[in-house]
Amino acid sequence: MKKVKWMLFTLVLIATATQGAPAKNTEALGACAEDYEWWREAKFGIFIHWNMSSLLELGGGSWYRANNNNYLGSNKTMKEGMPSSIADGSYIKYKGKKGIPQEIYDNLYKVFNPVSFNARAWVKTFKEAGAKYIVLTTKHHDGFCMFDTKHTDYNIMNTPFARDVAKELSDACAEAGIKVIWYYSVADWYDPISNAENPMPYQEYLINHIHELFGNYKNIQGIWWDGGHVPVDPYAVRKVINQYNPHAITNGRLKGMPKITFGTPEQKLGTFSMDRPWETCAIVQGEHWFWNGGKDIKSINTSLRLLIDSAGGDGNLLLDFGASPEGLICDPVKNTFLGMGKWLNKYGESIYGTRGGPYTPGHWGVSTRKGNVIYLHITQNWSGVLEIPPLPVEILHAKTLSGGEVSIKQTSTSLRIELDEKYHQSPDTIIALEIAESALNLKTIESPLQESMSKDAKVTASTSFTSGISGRPESIVISKHETGEIQGHFGEEPRAKTGKHTVPAEILKDRPWLKLHRGHIWRFWSAKKSDTQPWIEMTLNEPKTFQRITLLEKFSRIKGFKIQIPDETGWETLFEGGELGNQSFRLASPVKASRIRLLITQYESDDPKQGPAIHTFDLFKE
Numbered sequence: 001m002k003k004v005k006w007m008l009f010t011l012v013l014i015a016t017a018t019q020g021a022p023a024k025n026t027e028a029l030g031a032c033a034e035d036y037e038w039w040r041e042a043k044f045g046i047f048i049h050w051n052m053s054s055l056l057e058l059g060g061g062s063w064y065r066a067n068n069n070n071y072l073g074s075n076k077t078m079k080e081g082m083p084s085s086i087a088d089g090s091y092i093k094y095k096g097k098k099g100i101p102q103e104i105y106d107n108l109y110k111v112f113n114p115v116s117f118n119a120r121a122w123v124k125t126f127k128e129a130g131a132k133y134i135v136l137t138t139k140h141h142d143g144f145c146m147f148d149t150k151h152t153d154y155n156i157m158n159t160p161f162a163r164d165v166a167k168e169l170s171d172a173c174a175e176a177g178i179k180v181i182w183y184y185s186v187a188d189w190y191d192p193i194s195n196a197e198n199p200m201p202y203q204e205y206l207i208n209h210i211h212e213l214f215g216n217y218k219n220i221q222g223i224w225w226d227g228g229h230v231p232v233d234p235y236a237v238r239k240v241i242n243q244y245n246p247h248a249i250t251n252g253r254l255k256g257m258p259k260i261t262f263g264t265p266e267q268k269l270g271t272f273s274m275d276r277p278w279e280t281c282a283i284v285q286g287e288h289w290f291w292n293g294g295k296d297i298k299s300i301n302t303s304l305r306l307l308i309d310s311a312g313g314d315g316n317l318l319l320d321f322g323a324s325p326e327g328l329i330c331d332p333v334k335n336t337f338l339g340m341g342k343w344l345n346k347y348g349e350s351i352y353g354t355r356g357g358p359y360t361p362g363h364w365g366v367s368t369r370k371g372n373v374i375y376l377h378i379t380q381n382w383s384g385v386l387e388i389p390p391l392p393v394e395i396l397h398a399k400t401l402s403g404g405e406v407s408i409k410q411t412s413t414s415l416r417i418e419l420d421e422k423y424h425q426s427p428d429t430i431i432a433l434e435i436a437e438s439a440l441n442l443k444t445i446e447s448p449l450q451e452s453m454s455k456d457a458k459v460t461a462s463t464s465f466t467s468g469i470s471g472r473p474e475s476i477v478i479s480k481h482e483t484g485e486i487q488g489h490f491g492e493e494p495r496a497k498t499g500k501h502t503v504p505a506e507i508l509k510d511r512p513w514l515k516l517h518r519g520h521i522w523r524f525w526s527a528k529k530s531d532t533q534p535w536i537e538m539t540l541n542e543p544k545t546f547q548r549i550t551l552l553e554k555f556s557r558i559k560g561f562k563i564q565i566p567d568e569t570g571w572e573t574l575f576e577g578g579e580l581g582n583q584s585f586r587l588a589s590p591v592k593a594s595r596i597r598l599l600i601t602q603y604e605s606d607d608p609k610q611g612p613a614i615h616t617f618d619l620f621k622e
Contacts, residue, residue, distance in 0.1 A: 030238055030259030031222075035247040036277050038179065038221075039262075041353045042132030043311050044344075046337070047183075047281060047320035048169075049137050049289040051144050052112035052159070053105070054325040057096045059288030061322075062142035064098045065105040065189065082110050096293070106190060109144060113160040117327025119168035123176045125329055129337035130344035132352075133179040135224045135318060138166055138213060140183075143190030148216070151208045154190060167217060174219040181221055182213050186228025186254060199230045206232060207240050214244035222249035224264075225257075234258065251279075265315075267521045269306075269492040272313040272360045274444070279316040282306055284333055287521045287554075291322035295606045297332040299556035300339030301427040302581040307340065307351065308377050308428050312366020313492070314356025347401050350375035350430050355440060361492060362447025363548055363584045363620065364388060365428070369439035375401075376417070376431040380548075380584035381575070382424070386417045389445050397434040406431055427581070453544050453619040456480040461536040463528040465610045469513040471526045473536055476617045479514055481507045518616045524554045527600070527611035534611055537597035538619075545592045548620040549575070550584040554613035560602030565593040590622070 053061040085091050086107045094100050126134060139145050145155035147166035156165055170180045186206065188194035193201040214220050223241065234256040241248050252261035263270060263278035270278040284303060286292040303319060310317040321333045329337075344351065354368035354375065364386060365379040378386060390410050398408045404423030409416040417431060459473040466472055481504060508515055516523040527534030549563055558580040564571040575585050596619065603612040 029242065029246065030257055030261070031247065031249045032259060035249055036260065036262070039133070039249060039316065040277060040355070042179070043316050043351050043354070044129075044131050044307055044340075045133040045135060045181075045279070045316060045318045046126050046129065046131045047135045047289075047318045048323065049140070049320055050165075050291070050323040051137065051140060051142070051146055052108040052325075053142070054114075054291035054322060055091070055108050055112060056094055056100065057291060057293040058098075058100070059286055059290055059292035059322070060098075061288070061290035062140045062189065063288075064100055065142055066099045066101050083107055086110055105142070109154065109156075109159050111160065112325070114323070114325060114327030115161070117161075117163075117165065117168075117323075119165075119172040120175075122169065122329060123172040123178060125334055125337055126173075126178060127176050129341040130348060131178065131319075131337075133181060133221070134169070134173060135181045135183050136166060136169060137183040137185075139185050139188070139209070141185045141187040141189050141227050143188040143194075145209075147213065149209060149212055151205055151212075152191065166213075170217040170219055179221045180217070180219050181224050181249070183224040183226060184209065184213070185226045186230065186232060187226070188228075188230075194230055196230050199232065202230050203232050203236070207237060210237060210240045214241060214248075220245060220248070223254075224251050225254035227253070263315075268517070268519055269309050269361075270313055270315045271492060272356060272444075274314050274355065274357065277315070278313075279318050280306065280310045281318045281320060283320045283521075284336055285321055285330075289320055289322060291324050294324070294330040294332060296555040296557070297330075297336055299579060299581060300336050300343070301579060302553070302556050303336050303340055304343055305379060305427045305582045308379065309361060309366055309492075311351050311354060311368050312356050312359075312361050312377060347428075347430055350377065350401065350432070358391070358439065358442040358445045359388065360444060360447050362388070362449065363550060364447065364586075369442075372435050372438055374433045374435060374439050374442075376433065378417075378424075378429040378431065379427055379582075380586055381577075382586050383588050384419060384421045384424075387414045388417070388447065390415045391433070391435065391442070391445070393442065394436040395433050396436055399432050401430040401432060408433070426579075450620045450622070452478060453540060453546055453621070454478065454538060454617060456541070458539040459525075459536065459617075460539070461525060461527065462534045463531040463611075465526045465528045468522075469516070470522050470524060471610075471613075472511075472513055473525045474511065475513045475523045476518070476525050476536065476614050477538065478518060479507075479511075482514060519552055520615075521554070524613045524615045526554070526613035529605055529607060529609050529611045531611055533599065533601060534603075535597050535599045536614060536617065537595060538617060540594045540619075543592050543594040544619070545590050545621065546619040547590045547622045548584060548586050549596075550616070550618045550620070551580060551598065552582050552615040553580045554615055555605075556581060557603045557605050557612045558600055559604060560600070562599045562601060563596065564599055565591065565596050571597070571599070586622075 058064040083103050085104055091104050138147050148157050148164040149155050173180050234254055238258055250257050250261050251264045265280050267282055269280055284298050286296045307317045354370045359367040365377045368375045398406050400406050402425045404420055407418040454477040457477045461473040464471055513523050561577055561580055562573045563575040564573050600612050605611050
């Protein structure tokens with residue numbers, strides 16, 4: 001009888017965790033709108049993925065542990081002895097490889113000793129970068145805890161380092177006035193008690209960790225949940241959080257959390273929304289969250305575009321780096337962070353404390369607002385004259401934050417902006433408009449959007465580096481087999497009425513990359529490293545007239561490029577630039593052609609085989 005009762009209880013728990021909170025626990029309150037005010041004002045946070053997997057430069061961390069959803073054994077079993085491959089250092093032969101044997105991966109903590117870790121030095125960099133909060137991985141899917149816990153031996157205190165990283169970092173953040181949110185993975189691929197068929201033991205384990213993470217550390221403002229299929233009662237968890245901080249915020253990755261949670265679009269911009277808080281989480285190095293050896297660092301401008309576009313969509317940016325096994329922020333990552341900080345020191349008024357809008361993001365750029373000021377962030381290359389929809393309010397004064405005299409003229413049909421090209425800046429020219437009332441009173445104004453002419457175009461390239469579903473030339477254009485052709489903003493989630501992209505199975509069989517939205521980190525074209533001046537060419541079904549071109553680069557490798565169309569003698573250059581990143585070009589006059597190519601004249605790649613990479617290539621009428 002007891003066994004039957006336990007099974008029934010388990011089924012009820014699974015159902016309530018999936019469908020919502022059990023009624024008896026409804027007194028457990030969650031975060032309200034006021035609790036998010038500091039977070040909305042902060043705009044910029046730094047994500048830290050770090051644990052013993054950094055020893056192998058895996059990039060993917062837990063995901064490269066072989067059979068990562070199976071269990072090798074209990075913590076007690078793992079403590080018995082040290083495999084010779086760990087003791088003698090030959091684990092290095094697995095560096096950078098996927099599918100690390102569990103007996104290797106799960107014992108790496110025994111040699112993890114980041115003696116160069118200095119929490120105050122890290123926090124100094126974060127503060128100079130302009131970040132207002134951090135998110136630290138206290139436990140990733142592999143189950144290893146980067147904090148001092150009494151509930152498992154698989155933690156940082158049982159490494160040769162034997163120092164509480166979470167405590168040192170949270171203490172340093174408290175001193176510097178930077179807020180802390182803990183990342184915690186509900187998934188646990190190490191401990192056998194993580195069992196969906198018998199969830200209560202793991203729920204108790206998780207709740208014990210929450211007691212420690214909020215009770216033993218300073219300045220903890222929330223939890224960034226991730227992963228997990230074990231049904232955990234979100235109301236039971238929230239009641240524990242409330243004991244320490246009833247105003248703590250959480251994301252929505254633990255289903256059923258009460259009241260307001262924030263969205264977490266991953267590796268893509270969130271869609272403009274004033275209704276629900278959201279935060280783009282993106283990577284500053286490579287294509288995975290953990291330490292990858294310090295390769296493929298996003299440039300300052302590319303990283304700033306992520307921040308600017310997130311703020312313009314009324315969201316935040318959480319920019320991730322993976323620390324090295326020595327406990328360092330590598331110099332290229334630090335340089336990007338500090339470069340962002342220098343920009344924010346000059347122009348932070350247009351980011352911090354703002355809300356997105358009133359304009360929805362467009363190819364011309366985005367807007368932010370606070371008080372009675374609207375900031376236009378013009379991120380496209382423009383000829384000096386820009387027309388956008390008019391504001392339904394009087395403009396009292398206009399100025400640029402970067403110099404020069406701006407001229408504005410507002411009619412019933414447009415807001416015309418003129419600024420000498422010598423005052424345009426990359427990645428962003430900022431124009432502040434003082435208006436006659438609170439900017440937050442204005443209703444949303446839709447930026448005009450057009451369908452890409454690149455849909456179903458034929459694509460060829462000088463060379464292609466393909467790996468699985470990645471690297472193919474066709475990846476950069478949208479297919480007729482996909483829905484949601486019109487996107488809300490270049491690089492943003494599709495805002496199609498039809499919802500998610502759908503691709504017939506017979507098409508996916510031959511072109512599996514189509515199941516990924518364009519701009520996805522694994523959907524791109526890449527040239528081979530041996531190709532010194534690679535190109536990618538698009539052929540339309542018929543000649544079309546276009547004036548705007550948008551391109552999104554995968555990494556920050558391209559340092560020189562040309563946009564060209566064929567002429568009688570070869571190729572005519574329409575536009576020539578340096579660093580590419582994420583750009584929209586509005587040509588001085590319309591062009592009619594059926595063929596257009598991107599010629600990459602200069603690039604830098606630290607990948608031994610792969611050259612520059614492009615996510616999307618779009619043509620628009622104007």
